[in-house]
Amino acid sequence: MGSIAAIVAEIAEEMRGHEHRGKVADYIPPLACVPDSKFGMAVVLHDGTVHVAGDADEPFSIQSISKVFALTLALGAVGDQLWARVGREPSGSAFNSIVQLETEHGIPRNPFINAGAIVVCDVLLGRLQPREAIGQMLRFVRMVAGHEGIVIDEAVARAEQDTGFRNMALANYMRAFGNVHAPVELVLGTYFHFCALSMSCRQLALAGRYLMDDGRTEGHSVISARRARRINALMMSCGHYDNSGDFAYRIGLPGKSGVGGGILAVAPGIASIAVWSPGLNPSGNSHLGQLALERLVHRTGWSVFEPRGG
Template identity: 85%
Template sequence: MDNLDHILAGIAAEMRGMENRGKVADYIQPLAAVSPHKFGMAVVTAGGSVHLAGDAEEAFSIQSISKVFALTLAIGAVGDQLWRRVGREPSGSAFNSIVQLESEHGIPRNPFINAGAIVVTDVLLGHHQPREAIGQMLRFVRELAGDDTITVDEAVARAEQDTGFRNKALANYMRAFGNIHGDVEQVLGTYFHFCALAMSCRQLALAGRYLMDGGRTTREKGGHRVITDRRARRINALMMSCGHYDNSGDFAYRIGLPGKSGVGGGILAVAPGIASIAVWSPGLNASGNSQLGQLALERLVQHTGWSVFEPRGGAGG
């Protein structure tokens, strides 16, 4: 494990020296105010060890990474009925695109684009009021991470509400097709609160353990099953094919791990059976994914052999 600490320290040092850091999201003020020089990385192994580098303890807005946790809750609530309302195919379009909804009758391509996540939120609101759904999400990620200090950043949620005109258009368009059942404003308000979850790399990597370990939180005594192994595999498959929007193919090509990004600069990645990984660098590439976060993950799999396309038995452990 000392080798893993050494690898992370080397990656963090390399990222500190990078000049091309991408562009921080500027469409809402709380995200625009974050320094582009931040970089954090956390790895939680299947054996339970935690390895940190850089700003791994600083909370950031996880944004669309929350879609992974919302999807997990929705599958738990309605099972495979979910796929009647949202697809499982890569979109090939930007995360907030409205183009495909016209030709595909209001059915979003997958649950990780904004339209798909809004449908997932609507599904959760079929079982809860908005306050209850937000509370359920917060309790869920706190339980996954084993950390009751995780919060929703209300300033981010309000800023999303004030500027989310395209998301409002997506929701109303799907409502016109009958694929949003609840009140649009309530669905969007809940969705914006999900996106406003604030977590550190350490907390995020801990929360992602169930996807690394067949649906279980830990292998230790006291760990519990969150979802079935089958559902964990399917969520990982969706993360691999759809987790980075129109950049998902390149992410798979370069890194070879299931992953989900957010415009706050975070990425949750999963090395199945090996590790849960979170990285944060606020500057984004042209596709809205963390510029240095992707590079850091590429360096990590080069050092460890953790890509799912590598023969098993690579370094790491």
């Protein structure tokens, strides 16, 4: 295996010239404007060294990757009580599907599909006002990333509010089943602001360190090691919607994608990795991001299914 710096640089160069780049999300207008030529990659190793390439320092809308951080906060607020309202199983359906909610009585399959993340926001609003919950999220991601400059893109949040009719339907449907308690407009406003977090690959990879290092960031405990392992397990099984099984098969790392083209992936005990390329595959996951991670794992042996020391 070559040096990580060389591997990251090689992959970024390979992605720059790749012909098939996927399709940029066009249903949220600010995302539709992002050129599909963009590609960034950042790898933060367990020893703290950071390797970046391409557009790794350009902020982008992390969208559903924020669901990992929202889940962390909700588990901190209510612990395992959360699982009475949200499941822990893969959905096998699109990220914004409403189909399963009827047969499963308003209980979303997992916290990483839109319906599940909306319930997670409702849980947080059981103790906080929307402004407080949004402030808590910002403080948390700034703390785990070690970057005070991380912001919420208000233009993206407004665009989500203007176009999020299916999310409104999901929230109202779950409210009808009694699984959303706060006023729907407040829950959705919080959810849209979480999705509008703007981070670079470098910041995102740094933010993922607590999931890589048994719940610690720079030696300080963020969550328990047990909780970090359980969040990683959910990322492995549910982090890519109806593409989660293929992601596990090809890459073999816990990960979470967003329709802004970002993916956060975790090699436990080894590295926290962020990639960004805005062109998506049909399941809403970054096409080049997945390809880059597949090549990274192939060249490093970082898959959790790879035998260690052999």
